[in-house]
Amino acid sequence: GENVEQHPSTLSVQEGDSAVIKCTYSDSASNYFPWYKQELGKRPQLIIDIRSNVGEKKDQRIAVTLNKTAKHFSLHITETQPEDSAVYFCAAGSNAGGTSYGKLTFGQGTILTVHP
Amino acid sequence: EPEVTQTPSHQVTQMGQEVILRCVPISNHLYFYWYRQILGQKVEFLVSFYNNEISEKSEIFDDQFSVERPDGSNFTLKIRSTKLEDSAMYFCASSAREGNQPQHFGDGTRLSIL
Numbered sequence: 001g002e003n004v005e006q007h008p009s010t011l012s013v014q015e016g017d018s019a020v021i022k023c024t025y026s027d028s029a030s031n032y033f034p035w036y037k038q039e040l041g042k043r044p045q046l047i048i049d050i051r052s053n054v055g056e057k058k059d060q061r062i063a064v065t066l067n068k069t070a071k072h073f074s075l076h077i078t079e080t081q082p083e084d085s086a087v088y089f090c091a092a093g094s095n096a097g098g099t100s101y102g103k104l105t106f107g108q109g110t111i112l113t114v115h116p
Numbered sequence: 117e118p119e120v121t122q123t124p125s126h127q128v129t130q131m132g133q134e135v136i137l138r139c140v141p142i143s144n145h146l147y148f149y150w151y152r153q154i155l156g157q158k159v160e161f162l163v164s165f166y167n168n169e170i171s172e173k174s175e176i177f178d179d180q181f182s183v184e185r186p187d188g189s190n191f192t193l194k195i196r197s198t199k200l201e202d203s204a205m206y207f208c209a210s211s212a213r214e215g216n217q218p219q220h221f222g223d224g225t226r227l228s229i230l
Contacts, residue, residue, distance in 0.1 A: 004124040034218060043207065044159060065180050089159060102211055104148055104219060106159040113202075 002027040004092050006107025014115050019080050021110045023090035024072040030092040033066060033073045034104070038087045047088075048075070079113045087111050117199065118142045122208050128228045129198050136214035137193045137225045138210030148191045149209040149219060150183065152176070159207065195227075203229045 003026040012017050025033075031052035036044035050064045050073065052055045057064050061080075063085040077084055091104040123139045129135045141148050150162040163173040165183055182194045191210075195202055205226050209219040 027199045030195045036221075040134065045224045046218050046220065049218060091159075102149070102217075102219065103164055103174075104149075104151075104159075 001029050002030055002092055002105040004090060004105050004107040006090050006110060007094070008110060009057075009108065010111045010113070011116065012113045013080050015080060015082060017080055019075075019077045019084070019112055019114075021075045021088055021090070021112070022072060023092075023107050024070075025092040025105075026071065027092070028071065029094050030105075032093040032102075034093070035062075035064060035075050036089045036091065036106075038089060038109075040086075046087060063067070080112075082114050082116050085112055085114045098099070120208055120210055120220050122206075122222035122225050124225060125223065126226045126228070128230065131200055131229050132197050133161050135195050135196075135198055135227065137206050137208075139191045139193070139222055139226070140189050141191055141208065141210030142190070142220060145210035145220075147211045147217075147219075148183075148185070149211075150193045151207045151209060151221075152204040152205045153207065153224075162193070162206075198227075198229045200229050203227060 006023045034049035035047050036053055037047045038044045048059050048062050048064050050066050060079045063076040082105045087109045089109050090107040151159050153159045161174050163177045164171045174191040175187045175224045180196045184192050207224045208222045211217040211219045
């Protein structure tokens with residue numbers, strides 16, 4: 001089955017700096033890669049996702065890059081703000097239908113702390 | 117914006133008792149999921165449900181677990197005889213008609229087994 005590794009486990013940055021979180025996956029059939037932000041005691045909230053037919057996607061201060069050959073993808077947050085502090089999870093999934101119905105395999109999470 | 121809703125927010129149950137966690141997925145979604153998150157750990161897939169049947173389940177989802185869509189709106193997770201290690205946050209999620217669509221999570225039910 002799919003295995004997703006995420007690094008680092010904790011990341012501390014100063015406000016305004018950039019933050020990068022990296023994930024690797026094992027199953028070449030995975031073709032959908034969402035990132036979730038989870039604040040303490042709350043639901044995982046989708047912040048950006050990328051499908052395997054593109055290499056990069058950007059949404060304001062957040063970007064995700066995907067390298068299918070190397071089976072890794074990364075989250076980039078620029079101009080970080082204290083409200084970006086949370087746990088970030090990467091995940092990998094594949095098309096619903098066939099043998100898979102959209103199951104997501106999550107990484108272990110990164111605790112991001114942005115210091116004012 | 118439509119949301120996945122879950123009840124109750126917190127459930128405390130004695131070991132060995134049955135528990136039912138309830139979810140109302142987003143109304144036009146067709147794929148439904150249950151995940152769990154043990155405190156401080158990653159989110160783990162339990163089961164996916166489509167067209168009124170289980171489409172995939174993990175090793176965690178053993179015979180003590182079952183899911184049901186009893187009507188057009190609710191989606192439930194039942195644990196027949198709870199164990200201490202079932203203590204976790206349980207999240208319901210749903211996605212739209214086609215695969216590879218974003219999964220939207222509910223606020224979760226915190227299950228505490230005593």
